[in-house]
Amino acid sequence: MAAMIYPHDSCGVSGATSVFLKVDSDGSAVLYSGLSDVGQGSKTALSQLAAEILGIPMDKITFIAGDTHTTPYDEGTGASRTTFFCGHCVKEACEKARTQLFEAAGRMLGVPSPEKFYIQDGVIYLKTFPECHVSVAEAAHASERIYGHPILASATFSSFSTPADPETGHALMFERHTFGTQIAEVDVDIDTGEIDVLKLAAVHSCGTVINPNLVEGQIYGGVHMGLGQALMEEMLEREDGSVVSNTFSEYHILTAADMPGVMLSGMVERPVEDGPFGAGGMSEGAPSPTAPAVGNAVADALGIRFTSLPLTPERILTALKAKQSSQRS
């Protein structure tokens, strides 16, 4: 078993993220963000957030990401920061745009108090008298064409931390963390040195979960990387620095057949402060405790503590032999 704590964003920098948003007169919205979605599903999760706040369906939202020519500054997609930072900005920008929509609706309906409205399924209703309503498209249209106020919003969120003091090693950290614990059950073949990870359970707390399917995918993919580190992935170099393991014939990653027979995941929804609706990031946290959990399980099985990875059959057999000969002498 092993547990981990992982910070959102890195230490010693002020990681800023910003987002632009416009709502068009057909009731659709476009978000511009510097995040990079390489398959983890950030655009999906953050479009869900926007749909929730703007009260419009997901298919009315276009998410333009990753093009630094058209999108505002983002420190980068890394350090589990996208859902947390971009999500925070998306939420704030959508709330600002929603207020503008309520203001337009208020002018159309003669109720000049934005707080008296709510939004649902593309329609803006007066709380006390829902029969009184206009669509998001109508409000956006009136706002830009009649009142001269196109619906536009932006938001920025930055972390705060200081570089480590060279004397004391102390730093002011950005204290927004994710947590995780993993348990591995292993079988070690003492004749061949091979390790079979029979079961692996990974439970992570990444705040409020926006999209469980995506979070599970992040956990499983992360565990796959962690198991690779634990068991087989190794960059071997020659003296001159050239790489020996430069193809997948030498640099092994786990295939579908190598994955644990039983693979469980779980999520603990403990809200993260400043996260959008309490959501946090789910990335590096997943692979982090995997190799330690496997290493602890192997130590439990063999009574040997390994301090280098991966735990290849060769390393296991060498350690077993050393243990036997030290017991004999």
Place this chain on the structure above:
Amino acid sequence: MLIHFHVNGKACAVDAAPDEKLLDTLREKLQITSVKRGCENGDCGACTVLLDGRPVASCIFLTVKARNHSIQTIEAFGEPGHLHPLQEKFRAHGAFQCGFCAPGVTLSAISLLNQNPTPTEEEVRRAISGNLCRCSGYVQIVEAIMDYVEERRAAREEL
């Protein structure tokens, strides 16, 4: 050399050099870019195509050897808007992330299911073990395939 073969059911003739790889012919001459260029070493499976129904790594397969054979890429089974039911399962389970491995995994799985419509989970894992995936840990991929297998089994039993 003029090589005749079938690609996704259509007769094709391409002028191929003797050392030309099928991957290059498909991507560069026939513009079928769903066949991914990964390791080009026969290790990753991103370039998988079906040759007479069996998966081969097109990056280490000579085009001349495909003469008079039938090649299938993922387009033979599903297109945007008309997905193969297995692709629908992948979507429902959120099986893929970056998707680079997806065409190869899907073809390997389809080939297995054509030979054995009721594989065990272990057989599924073995069948797709030539397709490396860096993102998913294969968990939701395998779940989706097994879900498809179970649904088909139930449908057959109802008949």
